[in-house]
Amino acid sequence: MSNTIYIGYYFKVQPLQPAVEILIAELGYAGFESFVENEDGVTAYIQKDEWNENILDDIQILNSDEFEITYTFEDIEQTNWNEEWEKNFNPIVVDDMCSVRAPFHEKPNTQYDIVIEPKMSFGTGHHETTHMMIQHILKNDLKDKSVLDMGCGTGVLAILAEIKGAKPIDAVDYDNWCYLNSLENVERNKSNHITVIEGDASVLEGKKYDVIIANINRNILLQDMKTYATCLNENGMLFLSGFYNDDIPIIKNECEKYMLNFQEKLERNNWVSLKFLN
Structure with a gap:
């Protein structure tokens, strides 16, 4: 099976909350499968095979008068992903017991320590x-x-x-x-x-x-x-x-x-x- 190509949507949202939470929920139902929140809004990813040019037609919040939401999108090349994660992926600790971190993070003092390099994959512990x-x-x-x-x-x-x-x-x-x-x-x-x-x-x-x-x-x-x-x-x-x-x-x-x-x-x-x- 060939490597999956993703499309990344970069949403700028004002005000951020609760718009970002609503936007992520609606995008999830539309087929988007992973999200990275940031200070401007959220980046959402969908497999290109699942994408169509009308993918956002049913995203109701985009037509809301309460929020200002703009976006751009582009194909995501696999080679770009490590760099993106190194910029955005911070270590997490769950219930003071389990840490999930990247190889470039220092080892924390937790009972369980997991080292992952997530690339495009979903499931870092942040979500x-x-x-x-x-x-x-x-x-x-x-x-x-x-x-x-x-x-x-x-x-x-x-x-x-x-x-x-x-x-x-x-x-x-x-x-x-x-x-x-x-x-x-x-x-x-x-x-x-x-x-x-x-x-x-x-x-x-x-x-x-x-x-x-x-x-x-x-x-x-x-x-x-x-x-x-x-x-x-x-x-x-x-x-x-x-x-x-x-x-x-x-x-x-x-x-x-x-x-x-x-x-x-x-x-x-x-x-x-x-x-x-x-």
Whole structure:
């Protein structure tokens, strides 16, 4: 599979809040998959294969009288991405326990330390959904449990799961860029029990897991929920994120179809992450 080309949209927003939060939500529904907030607004990325010239027609906030939003866009070359991340990627610490940093950052004093070079991949811990998934992993016992990290992005969640004692672990992403980046980060963190797989939910046929982590988006989660339920062992844990508070009823309803029982909700800036038990 060839490397995925992305298109980057650079939005300047006045005033910033709550416009940026609303804009990100609407762009997420339109198919944009990663976002970097900055002092002027937000940069949003979408795969070129998912893009069309009318992609912003249904973004209602762009027509709002309350906010002034302008934008430019361009194709993003893979070779530009490392430089962008070195300018914008700061280390993070989740719950004073887990740090996620780039190779050029100093090592902080945390119990768990993950080193990633994210490039174009989604999942650095800066985004609310990844942050909450890290919190779930920190709170739950994964020792000797088999784990699926679905939509693995950078591989950060799979790496943390191994650090917490999980094995074996499958990290799956359909995007070639994420697949290659996860391979690099798995090697960088000396993870020995992670298998990185390029593909979608179809690669899960016949596989079983004690824990499934799926940080994708609402529509993909709904589409693949039956597969997750089939792959989840008895008393297994399912962690979902990539959606908003308003999406909880439809997510819960789909889970209940497959006897997945709601356990816990985490919330961060209107993004949510839910835990279910099989």
